[in-house]
Amino acid sequence: MAKRAISAQAVAQTEEATKNAIVMPFLRVLGFDVFDPTQIIPEYVADVGLKKGEKIDYACKIGDRIEYLVEAKSVSTNLRDAQFSQLFRYFHTCDANIGILTNGLHIWFFTDLEAPNKMDATPFFKFDLLSYDDNDLKELEKFHKSNFRIENIQAAASSLKYLRGAMSFIEGQWASPDEEFVRLVARGFYDGKLTGAVVEGLKPIVRRAFDDLFRQRARHKIDVAFDGGxxxxxxxxxxxxxxxxxxxxxxxxxxxxxxxxxxxxxxxxxxxxxxxxxxxxxxxxxxxxxxxxxxxxxxxxxxxxxxxxxxxxxxxxxxxxxxxxxxxxxxxxxxxxxx
Incomplete structure (x- = not known):
């Protein structure tokens, strides 16, 4: 699948070409028969408020229920800049559980963690066809048609949301620890009074501790490769x-x-x-x-x-x-x- 995406990247510059070359094969990877209208409904139409006749690229059915809504952009589109208001509106109207936004190379998964039946503004899971690891594949397996259990996906979505938040916080503190964080860490090793001047002096030490800890953990993993040296x-x-x-x-x-x-x-x-x-x-x-x-x-x-x-x-x-x-x-x- 990744090889197909790389090959198509140079030529599939329109949305239609991206759908045919990459998105439909990806839906097949998720276990759907893309030519079976009881599983995949292309150009799905549902009236949304005053907007009539709007279409979403694909509605994916599992059993008799639409579970996934897919909006595809051209492979040249940066998803961070993409407009996908239709996906938001359809998500509520169709009571779907998962919204998928993709440019063929990057696949973003959305659900309704913040408010019931209202799609979150940020994806809980991003899959990159050009760069993924075993953990990404394990998460992707949850979306396979035969594995689909909405309760499992929602539990994973919640965990991934908080994991993403924790990673973002740690990354920010690693780059530039704030006073509150430095005080929290310092209480574990500094016996004196944590005045403003002391905290300011400890900031580079805490930042260095992050760097050294990462190096030690990376070095330990590398050392495994040498069978004890x-x-x-x-x-x-x-x-x-x-x-x-x-x-x-x-x-x-x-x-x-x-x-x-x-x-x-x-x-x-x-x-x-x-x-x-x-x-x-x-x-x-x-x-x-x-x-x-x-x-x-x-x-x-x-x-x-x-x-x-x-x-x-x-x-x-x-x-x-x-x-x-x-x-x-x-x-x-x-x-x-x-x-």
Whole structure:
């Protein structure tokens, strides 16, 4: 599905093309027969107040009830800027449980956590076809037609809403801790009086504590990849004696840490080259896992699929490779199953 989305991205610039090339296949992934009018109703019409004859792109039925309403935008549309007032109005009129807004590459899921039968202004779950992990797939599975249980989805939606809020708060405090937060943390280790001057002096310490804690946790996860730090954990690079940079080595260690969940890390090997650093399974160039492209102005990682086709992922920092855990584990599992 992701491969189809990437291929269609360059040509499916209209809403209709996006629907045919990406959205309909996505609905099939969710278990719907897109050609069965008892399951999928395209161009669904319902009169909403004074607005007559408005259409929503798809209404998805499970049993005899419309559960999902889908509004599609062109693949070039940024969903943050998209207008989707029809989805809000139809959500209330049709008593649907889930509203879906998509441009084919990004799929946003809405429900009514704030007020009954009124769609929330912000999505409780976002799925990105170009960048997802195992947790995202587990959440997406809840929306499959055969798995649909509205009570499970609503419980997950509530949890995801608060998780998103907690992450946003922590991220903000990490970047710039406010006085109240610093006082809360300081009470755990500072015995003196927390005057304004003391709190101001502790702010950079609290911010540094966030950074150091993250590094320690990341380092612990990376260390798993080395089976306790064996001397032969890092294989030699190829005979060209290309200089392997610290970023490439760190990237390789992160891929090993991810791979450790599905395979012995000794089977994950590296060969450096002039233009990229290759990571392979069993030191076999016919079993590529990823390529680290860190020598240019921007960093990106190519992760290979079962068809040996590579998918490019732009990253800002080497640590962002942790976000590619799903596709990395998937290609390794394919090699294991083919033994």
């Amino acid at each position: 064996a001397d032969d954990a890092i294989p030699a690079v190829d005979e060209n004696k290309v200089d392997t940079t610290p970023d490439e080595l760190q990237g390789f260690m992160i891929v090993r840490a991810i791979a450790a969940e599905v395979a012995p890390v000794s089977r994950i090997t590296m060969r450096d080259a002039q233009s990229y650093c290759a990571i392979m399974f069993d030191d076999n160039n016919r079993k590529p896992i990823a390529r680290l492209h860190f020598n240019g102005k921007s960093k990106f990682v190519t992760v290979f699929g079962a068809d040996k086709e590579g998918v490019r992922h732009e990253i800002g920092r080497v640590e962002d490779i942790f976000g590619l855990g799903g596709p990395i584990r998937s290609v390794i599992s394919n090699y294991l199953s083919g033994q």
